[in-house]
Amino acid sequence: MLEPVYELEDVTFYYKKGRYKANDGISLTIYKGEIIGILGPNGAGKTTLIKQMIGHLAPTVGSVKFQRQEVSRNTKDVIKQIAYYSQETFALSFLKTWEAIYFTGRLKGLSKKEAKQQTDNILLRLGMKAYRNKLVSKLSGGQRRLISLGTTLIGQASVIILDEPTNELDPLKRKLVWEIIRELNYKGTTIILVTHNILEAEKVVHRVAVIDNGKLLAIDHVEKLKRRVDQRMRLEIYAHEASFQKIQDKLESFGKVELVEDAKLAMLIDKHAIRPVIDLIQDEALNISQYSLLPPSLEDVYSMLQEQQRSE
Numbered sequence: 001m002l003e004p005v006y007e008l009e010d011v012t013f014y015y016k017k018g019r020y021k022a023n024d025g026i027s028l029t030i031y032k033g034e035i036i037g038i039l040g041p042n043g044a045g046k047t048t049l050i051k052q053m054i055g056h057l058a059p060t061v062g063s064v065k066f067q068r069q070e071v072s073r074n075t076k077d078v079i080k081q082i083a084y085y086s087q088e089t090f091a092l093s094f095l096k097t098w099e100a101i102y103f104t105g106r107l108k109g110l111s112k113k114e115a116k117q118q119t120d121n122i123l124l125r126l127g128m129k130a131y132r133n134k135l136v137s138k139l140s141g142g143q144r145r146l147i148s149l150g151t152t153l154i155g156q157a158s159v160i161i162l163d164e165p166t167n168e169l170d171p172l173k174r175k176l177v178w179e180i181i182r183e184l185n186y187k188g189t190t191i192i193l194v195t196h197n198i199l200e201a202e203k204v205v206h207r208v209a210v211i212d213n214g215k216l217l218a219i220d221h222v223e224k225l226k227r228r229v230d231q232r233m234r235l236e237i238y239a240h241e242a243s244f245q246k247i248q249d250k251l252e253s254f255g256k257v258e259l260v261e262d263a264k265l266a267m268l269i270d271k272h273a274i275r276p277v278i279d280l281i282q283d284e285a286l287n288i289s290q291y292s293l294l295p296p297s298l299e300d301v302y303s304m305l306q307e308q309q310r311s312e
């Protein structure tokens with residue numbers, strides 16, 4: 001039986017004395033032991049939603065329950081059971097790295113011995129043992145984010161909310177953080193993950209909630225969401241920037257062509273349109289250096305949902 005951890009019903013939140021609606025009728029359930037990704041563009045309302053889940057904000061309308069308790073009425077109790085990693089500047093910069101983690105553990109109620117043991121393990125796991133006596137203020141931005149993550153990990157909460165945990169990290173450290181997230185989940189921790197890094201998150205999350213304009217556009221398992229676009233393929237085209245416009249004009253009638261990286265365009269095409277599209281891009285005048293056809297990704301689902309919402 002799936003056990004609900006969070007139950008959100010019709011959550012609506014207004015900023016600026018009721019003039020700005022940041023969350024609009026969001027209903028969803030988060031279950032014990034899952035990794036759920038909350039995806040959405042800047043300003044979609046993700047952080048506002050999370051703030052209501054940890055009791056920093058109370059919903060204007062609707063209800064947010066954590067293990068059947070209304071969060072806004074039991075915030076002290078609820079907050080003890082959750083660890084939250086935010087994007088905000090790390091407040092403990094005046095401490096040494098081990099102190100920042102250790103004292104957070106003590107504040108969470110750990111004994112001296114337990115806090116010390118967990119601090120040592122966390123520093124080791126984060127690859128930060130060599131920096132244990134360095135002031136947090138003297139660390140690089142990425143290292144500081146790791147220590148901030150360390151303060152989230154100490155205390156071993158059963159529910160962890162991570163807001164952009166891989167921001168500012170180099171590829172190796174990002175990989176480490178995804179590994180740690182998987183390990184925590186393997187041990188039973190429920191993980192709620194807010195991220196823009198869809199490509200990386202796709203490999204880790206079980207379910208995804210897509211939010212845009214304050215509204216929940218979809219919530220489902222990654223594979224089920226992908227089935228919504230499985231009659232299509234993703235075409236990636238590498239070309240010189242000077243040819244982008246020509247390529248976009250030529251392929252316009254088959255779908256939206258997006259610039260995804262410096263020299264890369266991508267589009268979703270119906271399976272029956274593959275042959276005519278491939279014929280078109282053979283044109284030497286387009287200066288295409290390489291192209292590939294791939295199965296659709298979570299990113300494609302995400303773009304499709306946004307497009308659908310905007311055209312409604």
Ligand SMILES: Nc1ncnc2c1ncn2[C@@H]1O[C@H](COP(=O)(O)OP(=O)(O)OP(=O)(O)O)[C@@H](O)[C@H]1O
Pocket residue numbers: 015016020022040041042043044045046047048049
């Ligand atoms: N304190 C505030 N006062 C007024 N409006 C706010 C406040 N905080 C956020 N907003 C507005 O509410 C909307 C949702 O913001 P929110 O921070 O929840 O989005 P987000 O999805 O977390 O964005 P990002 O990915 O950029 O962090 C935005 O349009 C934002 O401008």
